[in-house]
Amino acid sequence: MESLKTIEIIGTAAFGIAGTFAAMEKKLDVFGTFIIAFITALGGGTLRDVLIGEVPVKWLLEFSAGFVVLMSTIVGLLFKSAIKNFHNVLLFFDSIGLGFFTVVGIQTGISLDMHPISCIALGTITACFGGVIRDISLSNIPLIFQKEIYATTCILGGAVFFLLLKLNVPIMPVEIICLATIVVFRLLSVKFNWHLPRIWKTEKSASQ
């Protein structure tokens, strides 16, 4: 449980810092930066909870995640240049966040007796749609709609999750392997620049 809490904090902080950087690129002020960091880290879980009716949403009842976002916003704002030098560390933390939030979303679906497809959808929404709402809020087309290995990674991790569950692997190792699969696949996909096809690649502007 200790280590679970650590993973949650790492994931939330990584997403919060990613949001802080996105907000700084648009030159928001400190309040706007915090809100965008908050949306990035907690927006996916919020959308999930609204879609399934788990309301009031958790961050209105319990402040630890919001506090982590606040801290990561402050750290992001103050140590911008320093942090950017640790690009690989950030990517690693971000991958942990991706894996962790996917597992949390899948577990939410399981706790509601939902079909594996729904559980994987909830995992993907939890992990990816904070970034989607952030991008839309900043007048950008969501990045993961253009370079979707991000979301595909969550779907793949979810498939591994239910495959192992079907093979009667106990839930704890299933969660760990799912998280590890997502982290590894995410790191590999960035390293080797994997991406899904766009259909109009014959067109001149396909390189975007």
Next chain:
Amino acid sequence: MESLKTIEIIGTAAFGIAGTFAAMEKKLDVFGTFIIAFITALGGGTLRDVLIGEVPVKWLLEFSAGFVVLMSTIVGLLFKSAIKNFHNVLLFFDSIGLGFFTVVGIQTGISLDMHPISCIALGTITACFGGVIRDISLSNIPLIFQKEIYATTCILGGAVFFLLLKLNVPIMPVEIICLATIVVFRLLSVKFNWHLPRIWKTEKSASQ
């Protein structure tokens, strides 16, 4: 009931294809294209259900509509050029979707004993706000805020619905006439390029 299911599939597929084309214009990849098609077809109903508290939303519990969207995305991606030649067929299907989703939204309001105004609002949200969320997600100002005969058509159809109900017409014919009104009015409004006034038409840029 058979024919109702057929109408639902036609409407969902038409909306899904419209979403697929909108996503292709922005050069999204296949995942993003599917999500945009999904939002176009099911986003209006999702917003409706969130606003009235009918959660978990239906597409998390039942996959047929999502499957239709998936199929229409694939068809849209593969046969883009061919489909575009059937512009009039698409418009006709899209009109059926508009009418069908309006009727579904109105029925949802009636099942909650809501006022006709609320029912018509729910019908319009169901039919039109998937496209609104799609446009916002793609960083466009929603089309129906600029050329609103689309939403007005749903409102008109809703007014016809409750007028007939008041005249004690049985519910089945009321639904059919409402749907037909929307289809016919939609086709006419496209053919004759009807649109509502913008107030600043004296300005030079009024032609948009």
Next chain:
Amino acid sequence: MESLKTIEIIGTAAFGIAGTFAAMEKKLDVFGTFIIAFITALGGGTLRDVLIGEVPVKWLLEFSAGFVVLMSTIVGLLFKSAIKNFHNVLLFFDSIGLGFFTVVGIQTGISLDMHPISCIALGTITACFGGVIRDISLSNIPLIFQKEIYATTCILGGAVFFLLLKLNVPIMPVEIICLATIVVFRLLSVKFNWHLPRIWKTEKSASQ
């Protein structure tokens, strides 16, 4: 209670007119203008109610607020130039709306026995996020993320609210003082052009 109703109408109308003007700048048609005015005035409360599960949302059950928005849209469209001359009056009304909606949101949180931080968050969401959703719908980066004294004013008002409550001031004067604080601080912040820091102000484009 009479005066409360008056304040609600003033606030809703001011927000509706602000939304109408924002929509006119983007040259929307009359339907789109009404929807944007509606979102501006009632979007914050809607988001609040969805996040806490107070659904169906109020405007589907009760039409007085929607009617005020409709009236303010019509007035805004017809008397655009005339109204713009009363810039200071509008600002004053808008400030009243800001204060009123903040108090309403705080009270919603209190009625659910929420922590003061949650109550202030709900107050800020109620007062500010209608404008946020409006800006996103119009493909703008939300203004209050860039010049955040707006939201900060609500947070300040909320802090005053709970400070007074802690000092055993009765609820009625607490609400009035909270509202007055927000109005006064808002007017002062506009007059003296207060704004929160952006971190990258050393950069050339910091003047935005």
